[in-house]
Amino acid sequence: MQKWFHVSRVKNQKKFDHIGALYTVVLFVIFILFFGNIQAFAVARYEDTMFALFPSGERAYEYGNRHFDAKNKYFYDFKRAAYFFREAVKLDPNLPYIYHQLARVAFLRGDFPAALLYIDRQIADHGTDSLSSYYMRGLIEGYAGDYQSAVQDYKYYVESQANPDWAALNDYAWVLLKAGKIQEAADVAERGLQREPNNVWLLNSSSIALYELGLNEKALERAQAALIASNNVTERMWLRAYPGNDPKVAKMGMTQLRESIANNIHTIQLAIASSTIQ
Numbered sequence: 155m156q157k158w159f160h161v162s163r164v165k166n167q168k169k170f171d172h173i174g175a176l177y178t179v180v181l182f183v184i185f186i187l188f189f190g191n192i193q194a195f196a197v198a199r200y201e202d203t204m205f206a207l208f209p210s211g212e213r214a215y216e217y218g219n220r221h222f223d224a225k226n227k228y229f230y231d232f233k234r235a236a237y238f239f240r241e242a243v244k245l246d247p248n249l250p251y252i253y254h255q256l257a258r259v260a261f262l263r264g265d266f267p268a269a270l271l272y273i274d275r276q277i278a279d280h281g282t283d284s285l286s287s288y289y290m291r292g293l294i295e296g297y298a299g300d301y302q303s304a305v306q307d308y309k310y311y312v313e314s315q316a317n318p319d320w321a322a323l324n325d326y327a328w329v330l331l332k333a334g335k336i337q338e339a340a341d342v343a344e345r346g347l348q349r350e351p352n353n354v355w356l357l358n359s360s361s362i363a364l365y366e367l368g369l370n371e372k373a374l375e376r377a378q379a380a381l382i383a384s385n386n387v388t389e390r391m392w393l394r395a396y397p398g399n400d401p402k403v404a405k406m407g408m409t410q411l412r413e414s415i416a417n418n419i420h421t422i423q424l425a426i427a428s429s430t431i432q
Contacts, residue, residue, distance in 0.1 A: 194228045205238075211246025214238045218255060224393040227401035235259065250280055254287050257294065262399070266298040285314055289322060292329065301333035312342075320346045320353050321395060327359045331366070339363040354383040355395060358415055365422050370429065374422045377415060384412045 201217045218238035221231040236259045243252050257272035273291045276284055292307035308326040312318045323346035330339035340363035346356040357380035364373035389404040396407065 194231075197229065198231075198234065201238075205241075209241075209245060211242045211244075211249050211252075214242035214245060215249055215252060215255075218242060222255065222258070224396075224399055224401050225390070230401055232259075232262070232400060248279075251276070251284065253279065254284060254290060257287075257290055261290075261294050261297070266294055269294045270298070285311060288314075289325070293325060296325070296329045296332065301329050304329040305333050305335065317349075320350050320356060324353075324355045324359055327356075327363065331359070331363060336363055336366045340367060352379075352383050352386075354380050354387055354411070354415075357383055358411075358418065361418060361422070365418070365425070370422055370426045374419065374426065377419045377422055381412065381415045381419060384408075384415055387411065 197220075205213055205217065215238070218235045220226075220229055220235075221238070222235035224230055235255075239252065239255050239259060242249060243256060246252075253272045253276035257269045257276060260266075260269035260272055270291070273287055273294060276287045277291065281287070288307045288311040292304045292311065295301070295304035295307060305326075308322070308329055312322055312326050315322075323342055327339045327342040327346070330336075330342060340360065343356050343360035343363055346353065347360060350356060357376050361373045361376035361380060364370075364376060387408055389401070389408070392404045392408050392411075393399065393401060399407070
């Protein structure tokens with residue numbers, strides 16, 4: 155009896171240890187979330203007070219950037235960012251990147267005419283010092299359906315750099331596809347893949363271009379590689395690919411990316427099967 159009691163007690167103790175460890179983890183997560191929200195609230199009140207006492211364009215711009223950083227989900231607040239950017243341009247319309255940021259805000263709202271007005275003003279005022287604004291204008295034009303203009307702005311941005319980043323090459327390939335310049339799109343995606351062969355976005359763009367060129371087997375190979383690569387995409391990676399977006403939509407965006415690739419694979423497989431039957 156004594157032996158049984160001892161063994162039972164040891165087993166129960168292990169069970170309690172596991173429960174205690176799980177309870178500790180849950181409390182820690184709750185604390186982090188609660189602390190993050192409290193910290194964001196405190197920062198917002200501090201900003202409001204400081205801006206009321208010492209208003210300036212630079213201060214408003216700094217606060218706007220803080221709340222437009224998708225990498226920090228606790229501080230990200232699209233409405234506060236937009237508010238501070240509007241205040242910044244009122245107080246100092248000569249801030250180097252203020253119209254660029256206002257263009258990004260308008261773009262994320264889907265107001266493409268306003269976004270174009272802002273980015274055109276940015277380029278007119280600081281074009282030689284704001285190369286990224288050509289990228290931004292290409293993005294706006296692409297979503298607005300003006301693919302030919304988007305191609306020109308992306309081309310200027312890409313050719314102005316010795317080593318353009320993968321995102322620029324991928325977006326350039328996207329507007330080339332939309333503009334019907336399929337071979338050029340395939341070439342641009344291939345250029346990016348030479349540096350980043352496992353990049354999910356470049357693999358996906360390449361597969362679409364190859365499919366449009368009728369190179370179905372190669373397109374399927376790239377699409378399948380893209381699906382595999384998509385399993386390694388983290389929220390941080392997704393947010394780097396879509397800067398300015400609300401961190402809360404990252405998981406949904408990652409899911410949509412995988413679903414899009416899977417749909418592409420299905421389309422290509424149907425095309426291969428159809429050509430085989432014929």
